Amino acid sequence: MVARPGEPGHTRSTRRLNEPRDALVAADRGVPAEVGRVPVSLVREEWRIVDRWWTERPVRRRYFDLVLETGQNVVVFSDEQGRWFSQRA
């Protein structure tokens, strides 16, 4: 649906909205304990996404909706390689 940079059909000016951003997450057995050095107070929800498995770029993510000790609400996910990203769900 969305053209990626370098692929045919990509235009310089069109951008994807809500791209994942790198996040600094310290995890304890796969569950975030700190995000950006701020301890996690509560895991509100956890869910998985498995999509585009029929393509060369399958999406497998484990999402966490978290409340930090500062009261901030964040959503982070880890991908197959164990990298962490933040994103508005």
Place this chain on the structure above:
Amino acid sequence: MCSCRTCVPMIACLSLPAFELRTALLARPELHGKRVAFGPVPGERPLLGSCTYEAEQAGVWPGMRLSEALATCPDLVLVEQDPAGAEEEWERLLRRLEDAGFAVESAGVGSAYFETDGVERLAGGLQQSLRRALDAVGPTWQPRIGAATRRFTALAAASVAPAGRVVVVDDDESQLFLEPLPLSLLSRTPDRKRELSELGIKRLGELARLPAVSVADRLGADGVEAHRLARDEDARGVRSRHPASELAEELEFPEPIANEQTLKRALAALLDRLLARPERAGRAPRQLALSARLVGGGSWRRALTLREATADPERLGLALTPKLNEVPAPALTLRLELGELKDSVGTQAELVAPRGSRLRERLREGLRQVRAAAGLDAVCTIVEVAPWSRVPESRAILVPRDD
């Protein structure tokens, strides 16, 4: 149309068709009566600009592809666009109208509105005051004036007036007058015009007869505005400009300059010179115009209005510098004008929020300023492409707005 009228303020619309082309031809009298058109702007699509009457008679029209035009009319003469020259000439004409006592609002080069009631007493009546305006402009430009109690009707009247003549539309016959006129007067977007045409609506009267609710449902806010104008319900008045107060400086280069860095330095020097001028007397400009004379005889001009008047050279530089990227050819001169000089005063918030066309106009201007400062891709619309997708970043994309 009618000389009798009740005592309501009349709005007059002055129209000078093909004004820019006429300005460009002033310096080339040998082309008088020839098939002439504006050539394409360098770097843009190869389409013709305005054409003379003789060229249109030969089958050429504005917006035609250059190759097609030259095949249709092999002796067509192309001239370079000269927006800076046209702007200067237009300013001269506006000042002549102001000297004749009219408080004018410029609606772009070649079109202006003014109210007549202030001058009517001096001139001895409506017709006499309009004649005075025609005389102020002079016959060279083949001016035509339409007058009515509504602004849009005045524009429509000017569009049907013969050169050098006046058409006055009385209030009680304005709807009849508008009825047979083409929708092109509404200056809608090409898509909207096509949509109306496909619906079988070609005349203002046909649009006016439609129920307002149906128009709003089918065509949205844009259609409601058009419907209102077609029904002669234009409530806009004339917002006459303040007497022009301008400072200008020009730099002439020893050789044509295309280098951006050199142009930037020249711009900085012009800014310094202008801000140091004693006539400025501490006042800050709100309007800026940057123009250049180009190699080959053409010219380039960009005008911008700041949200707030400022004399801060850094902010002025930030607003003007991106414009230098748009200079289409090496420049022989660079000129900077500061307009609408104002004393620094506190800002007054609005009591009543602007609505309708005025609000849209402001939004457009705001978006234009954001683009000028942050680049063409800075203002985007969110377009949902797969709102059902489980992957959040696949649901919507940002697409730059064109308006």
